[in-house]
Amino acid sequence: MKATCWMGPDSVSVEDVPDPSILNGRDAVVRITSTAICGSDLHLVDGYVPGMQKGDILGHEFMGEVVEVGAGVDRSKIRVGDRVVVPFPIACGACAACRARLYSCCENSNPNAGMAEKMFGHPTAGIYGYSHLTGGFAGGQAEYARVPFADVNPLVVESDLDDEQVLFLSDVLPTGYMAAEMCDIGDGDVVAVWGAGAVGQFAMDSARMLGAAKVIAIDREPYRLEMAAAQGYETIDFEDTDVRSALLDMTGGRGPDKCIDAVGLEATHGAPHVALYDRAKQAVRAETDRPHALRQAITSCRSGGVVSVVGVYGGFIDKFPVGSWMNRSLTLRAGQCHVQRYMKPLLERIERGEIDPTRIITHRMPLSEAPAGYELFKHKREDCEKIVLSTR
Amino acid sequence: MKTLRRDPLVRGLGLASAALGVPQVARPADVARGIGVTAGPRQRTATLAVGVRELAAAGGLLARPHPVWLWGRVGGDIVDLALLTRALRRHDGRGLGRTALATAAVAALTAVDVYAAVTRTGRGSETTLTATTTVSTSPEETYAFWRRLEGLPTFMAHLEEVRRTGESTSHWRASAPFGRTVEWDAEVTEDVPGSLLAWRSLDGADVDNGGEVRFSPAPGGSGTEVRVTLRYAVPAGALGRAVARYFGEEPSQQLDDDLRRFKQAVETGEVVRSEGAPAGKRARGEFPQHPARPLTPKELKETLS
Ligand SMILES: NC(=O)c1ccc[n+]([C@@H]2O[C@H](COP(=O)([O-])OP(=O)(O)OC[C@H]3O[C@@H](n4cnc5c(N)ncnc54)[C@H](O)[C@@H]3O)[C@@H](O)[C@H]2O)c1
Ligand SMILES: [Zn+2]
């Protein structure tokens, strides 16, 4: 089959690889119809995530049709022929984390848990196409994928919604939703969202859906800010504006009640000297992540507020504003999305027309053009926000 | 290849330490008088201190035998000889014969201690590994899963086969470096359903070893805490060195990984495989792994065989 492979930092190519088959009794094999490129994939391509190997298949946002199920799969849950969306964290459904619905912290699904434990103190779940640290699972930017614990993970879609309407249930829609949910939004809350990528856009939609009085988008890509403005959100371009003063200005001096970091470890900074400082530290590995958005979110947030982090961080940062966080009673919440929690309720919202996930799609291409897609997405060319790859 | 634990000389010295230490601690004045020394406060304190040291050595030699305790005894002997020589030099004459006898006895014991320390150092030593995990099954179910010893090889990386040979005995085969295998017979030494299982190898084992697993209810009835202790002799000789190096890669990491796979098997019914680590238990977390892409039919056959 054809598959999009990581061949080294800044090197992606579509390769011929063997078709997947059942490795564990509870696996299924899915013939992929649609898949997407995510901001998380850029962290891999840019070389910031350790544990990648040449030839690894990329991709963790995918859907398709079940073509094979293992002998141990509970067939009342999933059968050959089912149309499924596959959540990016692999969960076993049986461990304490899964029972507590903390699926992305599954204690059983990462065969390389020992490595993850060294990095994080405790291991985390397996993830498709996301380094050997998260298990070394083949990704979904391909024609087929093997799906472990098939009777626990995939969402079976029975309605006749298009792929494009349900594909993002695999990651970015639930992730944006969880970012807003972690904010415990109350009446009259002002919610500021750093990053107007796919995750940020869905975090904004979800914040409004959960009752925010005002939503503010922060980014420096004019087209992404316009996309937010078109939904009625206020915007700040951090390239030419001091974000903290702008936020104070927009909130009568209070600061946003709730702040969402949908940027992660590759943040850039409007002030060149600050950007340079962290870039240099990252280059010599004195810190692994560039935490501009996170620092700004913490110092901007209103006292007693919540800072909700879904932007991905991998290791260690420098100059964490611990004093601001502690003295002002801020709550810091974070997580890889527990996608399985949100798929069904969000599917119902899509079916009821409360959310239109397709609004973020700017590019559609065949799988074979994935490398060009990565270029567009990485360099934000052609106003690229989200690329859907199709195998047909 | 014997472990120090079952070495008669080492045990004998441990018991000797205990036999000396108890009266020295319990009745220092009588002991001092017994060896013909005036039982002043200085002498009593010295005798008490020597007694405490003997008891420490006894505890060490009997409970966790290691050459370091033998060398500790040699050091103690030298101190004792110095004290006795001093006593002899300043002796008032009463009981001189008994002091001389005690000195001669300590000198003889010193010779035995030096012999034991020299011959037991660098021979076999024992390694103990521990690991723990929590699983969501009940203590009874968890115990039952482990009690089926034949199932252990599905998640323990080095084990190739465990075969039941009797009511409480079994035969074990494990992989060793350079394509070698080590085998031993083992017996279950303690078996408390739902809470404890202990076993040890029988005489004639290639590598002396033993272990125990304790199962206890996790707080709030939320499953079972599993604590594993493994002990094995690191034998002398070429095979011993190879085994040591083999287990020595990161032995505690390996036991952690074994236990993680145990948890996977108990909770989900299978040991998780990925394209990067397709061999399940044989994945040793080594790099590079297989790339995260499907295996070729040939690789697949090798892996699943
Ligand atoms: N927690 C999860 O489960 C989860 C799931 C999916 C994605 N993510 C992470 O979420 C983040 C966003 O994903 P995406 O797909 O939207 O990525 P993206 O790359 O499309 O968007 C990131 C945006 O952040 C902007 N940005 C950079 N520096 C900034 C700063 N200092 N302030 C404000 N904005 C800044 C960029 O201009 C860009 O528009 C990534 O880190 C991704 O890895 C997390
Ligand atoms: Zn993603």
Ligand SMILES: [Zn+2]
């Ligand atoms: Zn789990």
